[in-house]
Amino acid sequence: MMLDRPVGQEPIRFHAPHMPPSTYDAVASALGSKHLRAGGRFSRKARALVGAHVGHDRVFLTNSCTSALEVAALALDLGPEDEIIVPSFTFCATATAFARKGARIVLADIDPNTMMVSAETIAARITNRTRAVVVVHYGGAAARMDGITALCAHHGIAVVEDAAQAFGSKQTGRAVGTAGLFAAYSFHETKIISSGHGGALVVNSDKPVLRERVEELLARGTNYPAFARREVSHYEWTSVSSSFEMPDLNAALLYGQLKHTREILFKSRAIWAFYEKRLNRLPVTILRPDEATQTNGYSFAFLCADRSCARRILEKSEQLGLGLQSHYKPLHLSRFAGQILAGHCPAASDSWERLIRLPVHMDLCAEDAGRICDFLTSELG
Incomplete structure (x- = not known):
């Protein structure tokens, strides 16, 4: 039987992006500054707020969560001989970011009570070629990271958290996205905090070499960050990368929402x-x-x-x-x-x-x- 919506009732949207007044103010200010590319005032402000959430400043804004995962894949220097364990139940971008590096994607099953991987489902897929495990935190909840990180540490495997849906969530009092070596957030229009289209890469290691590697990748594969700090006299091509950074205009939109x-x-x-x-x-x-x-x-x-x-x-x-x-x-x-x-x-x-x-x-x-x-x-x- 065909059902009809009651007269006068508008359809309920599954999602609607939130636009507080501060968002309009921030975007107008960014437009007025005429600095719309990455690395401007609002990029710094938004990074600081995301950093305050995760508890450190090793946060890098990207133009998508997919880009954040791609930077992680590049930083891990993956190749065709490496296997990456990814949950089968996830958006394709989780796997694509690592497949683009030529790594072999191995899919793990989930716990149907959470729709997320567990230490048990990951263990069933580990081989001597496994280089990384990508854990997807589904629906704003979180996979049980204590067992997963212990398992991966035992095998010398890196953990990457796809926390696209989990900004603002906490586990054992810590921000979700701070347990793995890397974590990626999404600020897509459909997420709880939005920049229209954007993301962030979180580096949960204080090793300078890893931070420098990420900075070079975000500089399109150059040592421009070192040049900007006057550590070198010129900058040059250092590795294969791409354009991954979030423009300052999107960062202004993000900052306006992060304040709320x-x-x-x-x-x-x-x-x-x-x-x-x-x-x-x-x-x-x-x-x-x-x-x-x-x-x-x-x-x-x-x-x-x-x-x-x-x-x-x-x-x-x-x-x-x-x-x-x-x-x-x-x-x-x-x-x-x-x-x-x-x-x-x-x-x-x-x-x-x-x-x-x-x-x-x-x-x-x-x-x-x-x-x-x-x-x-x-x-x-």
Whole structure:
């Protein structure tokens, strides 16, 4: 039966970027400065705020989270003989950033209760060619990093955190994105803090050589940073790289939102808690953060009992304009899977089509959140 949205009710958007007044002020100031490229005043200000969140200043703004991961891959100096373990359930950019270096991508299965890798699923994929493990923190929650970092340290394997969805989240009191050697945040329009399109690379090592390597890569593969500090008399080409930095205009947009991080996190977490309270008795598996993690509230998601139930809920939601969404297909089921070491990922295969995500954003009002919960209660209760 075809359902119609009630007359006068606007469709609920799954996501809407937040634009506080300070955002407009910062962008106008950046335009007035006529310094729109990377490295300007707002780049420094935004970097300082991200640095305050992670607890150190080894933060570099990039034009995307994908670029941040690519810089990490370049800094690790990966090659065709190296294997990189990546979760099968993730956006393709997680793997692409390392595949572009020629590394062999090995896909790991997930824990369906979290949709994230664990120490156990990673251990099943480690070989003597494994150089790095990429951990994706899904939905604003976090993978259990203590077991993963201990496992990787034992094998001498680097850990890279894809924390695209996790800016503002904490685990054991620390910012998510501070446990691995590298971490990447996303500030894409769809994320909780946005610069329209952007990201950040976090280097969680105080070794000067690693910081200098990242600086050269961000300078398009030159030693220009050393030249700017008057450490050399000229600058020159030092390695293969690309244009990865965030322009100052985007940094101004980012800075305007970072100043409101506290209120954005407060509302996102409040929406998450509202959903959890209203829906916790339904016969679904809610993706909850573990007891050590404080989520940023970026995503509220659950698994239906089966695929047909999820399809029914999504179809009816679309007809009613309620904004519910599924998510990406696991990489081992993609058309490109034949080009990588896909392996067998039964948990990801079983769970991805049962996944449903609810809208969480600053423009979502209590009435709309209530409509969503009433719909789900009537369909699943």
